Every structure is written in structure tokens, then in C-alpha cells.
Amino acid sequence: MNDDRTRGGHVDKGPYSGRWWVHRDQYRAAPDDDGGYAITLADKTYRGRLEQYFPDPAERARLTVVEDDFAEPAAYERLDCEYDQVYMMAAIVGVNRTLEHPEEVIRVNTALTLSTLEWLRRIPDSCLPQRLWRDLPEPPAELTAG
Numbered sequence: 001m002n003d004d005r006t007r008g009g010h011v012d013k014g015p016y017s018g019r020w021w022v023h024r025d026q027y028r029a030a031p032d033d034d035g036g037y038a039i040t041l042a043d044k045t046y047r048g049r050l051e052q053y054f055p056d057p058a059e060r061a062r063l064t065v066v067e068d069d070f071a072e073p074a075a076y077e078r079l080d081c082e083y084d085q086v087y088m089m090a091a092i093v094g095v096n097r098t099l100e101h102p103e104e105v106i107r108v109n110t111a112l113t114l115s116t117l118e119w120l121r122r123i124p125d126s127c128l129p130q131r132l133w134r135d136l137p138e139p140p141a142e143l144t145a146g
Contacts, residue, residue: 003098040079041064041065042066042070042075043066043067044067044069050063064077070091070116071091071111071112073115073119075115076116079119081123084121088112088115090109090112091111092108100106
């Protein structure tokens with residue numbers, strides 16, 4: 001399926017200083033008291049369509065987009081490690097996709113979840129001031145084996 005969606009972002013300054021993952025619609029709704037957010041969106045689907053999603057050039061100037069398939073663990077090497085909050089959305093959504101290819105929806109969404117959890121587990125404590133995943137257990141070997 002070509003429409004897998006994995007998204008993320010970070011905030012560099014502002015009242016919610018730090019970095020976070022965010023869906024493009026949540027980004028628009030995020031508090032912006034000082035106008036200083038610089039957000040990174042991690043998504044597989046932008047492919048040159050950033051202008052469509054963010055038509056305002058000033059808004060686009062505050063964005064960094066990391067395009068990759070975040071269901072794959074190697075994609076996380078392209079992200080920074082200093083995040084205060086992480087928001088992860090389902091990679092594949094939609095009733096038709098679920099009805100037509102349920103095994104693919106489960107496979108990709110599970111891979112995204114496991115890859116994100118593994119990435120969070122590997123981030124050093126110094127990168128996460130409010131480390132919520134300090135005691136995240138090792139995933140079972142049968143879930144992470146090639």
C-alpha cells in the first residue's frame with residue numbers, strides 16, 4: 001500500500017519548548033503564543049505536496065519535513081533525539097483499507113508502533129527531560145525478529 005502515514009514533529013521554542021510529533025491538522029491547532037514554533041513533521045506521504053497541506057509560505061518556513069517509512073526502524077535514524085512529547089498516529093486508516101487488506105493494516109500499524117517504541121527505548125535519558133518511557137520493557141523476540 002502506498003498510502004501508509006507516519007507523522008511527527010518538534011517544537012524548538014515557545015511555551016511548550018522542546019520537540020514533539022504532531023499530525024498536520026494538530027499542528028494548525030497547536031498553541032502558538034509567541035509564533036516561535038519550528039516543527040518537524042515525519043511523514044511518508046508528503047512527496048512534494050507540502051504546499052497543498054500548508055499553503056501559507058510563512059507556515060511552511062517553520063516546518064521541517066522528514067519523509068520516510070517510519071514503520072521501518074532505520075527511518076528513525078533521521079530524527080533528532082530531544083523530544084518532550086511524542087504523538088503517533090495510525091499508519092494506515094480507513095474502513096475500505098481495513099476491509100480490503102486487514103492483514104496489511106495490522107502488519108503496518110503494528111510495525112509502526114513497535115518501531116516507535118523501540119526508538120523511544122533507545123533514546124538516552126539526557127535527550128528526554130520528561131522521560132516517560134524510562135522503564136519501557138524489551139519487546140518480545142518473536143515480535144522483533146526479522
